[in-house]
Amino acid sequence: MRSIDLIREVSTSAAGRWISILDGLGITVPNSASTHSACPACGGKDRFRFDDNGRGSHICNQCGAGDGLDLVAKVFNTDTIEAAKSVADILGIDYRTSEQEKSTSQTIKSSKAELEHRKQEQSELNANEQTKRRERFTARYKELEAKTVEGTSNYLTNKGLTGFTMPLLSDGGLLIPLVDAGGVVTGAQTIAPTGEKRLLADSIKKGSYYPVNAPESVFTVIIAEGVATALSVHLIHPDALTVAAIDAGNLIYVARNFRDQYARAKIIIAADNDIKPDEPNTGKEKAEQAAKSVAGWVALPPTEHKADWDDYRQQNGLECATDAFNASLYQCNSESPAAKPIPIVAKRDPLKPYADIRHGGLYWVEPKTDRDTGEPIERESWLCEPLTIAGIGEDDNERYLILKWTPEGGQTERTEALPMRDIGERDGWSKLRAGGLSITAKNGLRAILADYLQRNGSRDMWAIVSATGWQSGAYIMPDGSVIGSPTKPVLFHGRSAAAKGYGVKGTADSWQDNVALLAKGNPSMMLGIACAFAAPLIGLVGADGFGVHLFGGSSAGKTTTGNAATSVYGEPEGLKLTWYSTALGLVNEAAAHNDGFMPLDEIGQGSNRKAVADAAYALFNGVGKIQGAKEGGNRDVKRWRAMAFSTGEIDLESYIRADGGKVNAGQLVRLLNVPITKATEFHGYADGKAHADAMRNACQNHYGAVGREWIKYLASQKEAAAEAVRAAERRWLSLLPAEASEQVRRVSSRFAVLEAALILSRHLTGWNEQEIRDALQYSFNAWVNEFGMQNRESRLWIEQAESFLQRFGYSRYLPHPNPDPRDLPIKDLAGYRVKNRMSEEIVFHTWPAVFKDEIASGANHIAFAQVLADAGMLDKPKKGIAKKTLVIDGSQPHFIVLRYQPDTDDESEE
Structure with a gap:
């Protein structure tokens, strides 16, 4: 692109948008042509007037007149070409390809060293300017954010968008934060009650967006231009992740960000239909460019006049808009709507009863005509609280309906799988009510609701699983949250007694700087953390489940060590399980911690020694009992791979033998008895007590985040993980003496899994290879001293x-x-x-x-x-x-x- 072409394209694209463009560059101009103000270029007071006229026209009594590009050039003291580049960045116009071509031709005339020097200088200037710009924006945004209150916007209410609570400024306008791919606020837009929109000065808009919602699992991403359009599209497809890109030029950059983040998601561009006689349809063209760049889809409002999806919803209603949205979808590598007739969406019979979400609930609406006036009237019958039908699911036994709702008084959306056989039955209504969903008590209306559930909503297929861990290409946490991008939506249908403990506090970096740092150099603490990191690895590489039982006297640091290990995945006290359970209870927890970490505290608190012995064997057997079903046949056998970390004052063998019980070797190579080693590396603290207090405080303030980062990393490193385990196993087996029994070799292979987990997670712990190997070898030697080298x-x-x-x-x-x-x-x-x-x-x-x-x-x-x-x-x-x-x-x-x-x-x- 030549310089003249760049200037021409920028001038065309910027027409009618100069106020928001100048805002994005930090240039303040008056809103009214009749208002005089200080000149943003020369600083002269009351000498500047901004006429705009779509071209950014202005006049200053001191520095002269010009258009928008001239004003940018004067403010930044640069030429028109550089001013055009600054505006192109705001508009999302890519001119850098031509710049690279120009640099290539210059290489013939200039020495390589000179070019590199120029590039370095320019890069440093750009970096410095970007840093300063971010700092200026952050200061402005925080100052403005501090003055906001949460509330309902008149701007949105006037559009029929109710129920959305957002940050409001003192004049009732909206403050819309824009985030980048990492979730950092990099820009903001203000929307006045009258609808006037402006970017906050120094905002970085390119690639930034406003997220309307944050679903647990992302299978569909919908990107709209404006906020109101995004909110309307969210009502059309509530299960999709919906965002606003602010304008058409930014669609492509936001789309690319989401394709990088969600490789398998369906990306839909909710285009504005900017149809005008003899003029380009900018909304459609930019949407198609964005969709084509990410192999996505376009949804274009089927109108013959300028309209976005918010306009369409207001004019035709939500139900009709939903049908039109789905019918309008197309991909840019196939026949587009321009080459085929616009789909005609059948409008609903105005006198046909229908279900609709209104007044904070799902209502059965029966339209009819008033006999006297002929005016349409509606009879409303409440069915239940707002409810979303997200899809249908199946496991090995039956089919389910996937429902979502937010319980009254709650903030978190609930997702449940209701068996199809229970829809309309007492058991089904009881289950929904138990989950916090209020339902009508009238039998006739419940029958209508049952029919509605079976015939409406999304019919996307979900996988229903009763075990956590690696399922459908993603990782399911015991609290039901999904990490990664599953091949299809997946729902955990089991239960864990510790589900509420899987919270997040702090970050992965803060966990490393506190918990991992304090554990460094202390073998027992590093062993416990190794067990936590090994939990999702065993399922990924097909290794057997096993556990470590750390034993020692009181005040030896068992609880502190257990907390350090448990903090990898959540709040230690909330995740802690106990041996005070039946063997069946622990087996159920193992299934709910498949490919996961099971912290078990104080083996001495077991209900009885036989139950502990049975549980210790069953826990790592990986297969539950065969049990008959009351309707005939047998129930599905539970299967799992668990990674347990147990503590107690005495070892498993001594505990079971105290009552005359017997321990077999199978139990001792599944749950490894390792005597605890007190911490000796205090990392600047005066003594062991001060170090333990610091570790306890660290575990209370930094937990959960690092485990999620670890699982995300593993999901993208499956081959590397398997090779790391194989390499570690070869190393461990090579270190064993010839007389080592097969059982000792099995245990060394388990320590190889622990080593591989820590080697792969060095970027999360900050530990080096030698520290890792020394700690694990120390613990292995301690185990051998207890178990022996022979069979x-x-x-x-x-x-x-x-x-x-x-x-x-x-x-x-x-x-x-x-x-x-x-x-x-x-x-x-x-x-x-x-x-x-x-x-x-x-x-x-x-x-x-x-x-x-x-x-x-x-x-x-x-x-x-x-x-x-x-x-x-x-x-x-x-x-x-x-x-x-x-x-x-x-x-x-x-x-x-x-x-x-x-x-x-x-x-x-x-």
Whole structure:
């Protein structure tokens, strides 16, 4: 684009819009042509008049007259071309492509170093000017914002847009904040009660927008020009994310921002129909450009006169506008409305009853004609509070209707899945009322409402899931919120006892600067946080669920460590679960924390040891019980992957054994017993207590945000996450000694998942690789000291055999061959003991039945015998496990020969 072409395009596009353009550049001019004011260029008082006439015409008695471009050039002390570029930025006209081409040609004439120097200088000047502009705007906006009150605008009310509470200025005008893609307020528009619109000086409009709503899940984005149009479109499609781009030139930049943010969303440009004889249809053309740039859609009001969707709604009603909006949709790479007849939308029969939202509720409206006057009148019957039908859903068993409403007195919209079989039934009405929706008590009207629910609203298909975690391409939190962009709308239909704890306070950066910083260098705290970060990773890479049980005495820092870990996802006290539960209760919580983090406090508070033992096994089994359904067949089996972090004063094994219970190795490699290590790195605090107090305060003020950032990051790094886990697993397995059992190898693979989680999340914790590996290796070594390096079942079986011989070796085994008569008779004879006179070794010849039923109790006695044989405790023949060794009363019965020589070394003196 040549300079003359740029000036021509800017002048054409700016026609009739100079007041708002000058506002955007921070240039204040009088609203009336008859008003004199100070000149914004030379500063002369009462010498300046702004006639406008659509061209920005002005005159100053001191510095002369000109059009809008001349005024911009004089204010910024630049030439007309640079002034045109400044105005182009406000209008959203892209002239930089031509500038790059110009720079390319100049490269032939200038040295590369000189060009780079010029570019650097210009970049620094632009950056400085942008910073100053932002600072000026922020100061102006905050000053104006402080004077606003929340209220209802007469400007909107006059358009029939009621129920919208927005910031009002002292004169009743609106203050509309504009945000960028990061949610930062970068501009603002004021709308006077008369409808006059002006940008606040130094606003950065390009790419900024005003969000009308903020739905939990974004599947459709609708972008309109003005605020009133956006509000009307929101009424037409309440489930969509709707924003106002302020003017047509900004549509394309806002659309691109949303395409970057929501790659799979359907983007619709709600165009203004600027149709005029022999003039370009600017609203339609800009809308099509924006839609084409993001593979989006255009909705153009089907009128033969200038109108936007707010005009159309006012003229035809909301129901007719909704039908017209849906019928008018087209994509720019297909046949546009200009090439085909404008769709004719059938208008509603004026005397046909219909449901309509009015007076703060859903009403059944029955129109009729007054017999005397012939005037139309309406009979209104209240059905329920305002209700949105968002779609239909299904799980493996049945179909649902997806409904949304805001309970009376509440601020948060509620989304519920109502089974189709319950619509119009007592159970269905009870469920809706329990959710805070007021419904008519009249049977006839409830029947009308039931028919309305089944035949109206959106019919988009939703996925209904009873487990959290990775579902339909997105991540479902236990409170039902959705992170990411699912392939289709998804609704969590389960429940968690800790759902209310998933709040956010502070930011991911503030969590790093406080919680992560205080945990750094303290192995147990870093281990707990590693468990929290590993929770969504296990589902993403297909790893098994597991947990860590951190145990130690009181005041060892267990609660502080648990709070630090839990703060990743929400408010620690609100998310904390307890072992004081049935196994079924914990299984239900595991399903509600699928691919999620389960903090469990104080194992010693469990209802009973058997329940804890059952829960510890079931928690990480990943599959619930098969249960029958009352209508026949079986219920769906619950499945989950959980990541638990438990604390207690004693370890799981000791706790369960205290009542004579047994622990199997499967429980101990699912819930890893790790002794707690007190914090030693206080990060500037005087002692451990001061450090713990600081950590407690940090967890109370910084929580929730970092977990959401972590899940968003994982959603875009699935391949990298899987490779990080594989690399960490290879490293951990390479460090193990050859004698490490398979169980130890399984646990090292679980520590590899923890390591991968922390390595991938370094940008969120601020920890380096060496700090991460040192902390996890320290905790793994502590676990090995508790568990051992050998197979746990083998170790437990050996201990079980040793325990029997220690308790009964001299009371139930008769000396052979010369028993002492005083030892007779022996109750419950287990066998015979023989002492080698040379080695002093005692050999226990045991009856096979005693070995099978007592010594090897709870295990396969053949496998038990093999473990003892491998440990040198059992003389195993080539065939079987028993052999003839002694002559008893003239016969040679079979015995199982056990050898046991207690270790007499005093290890404490070594």
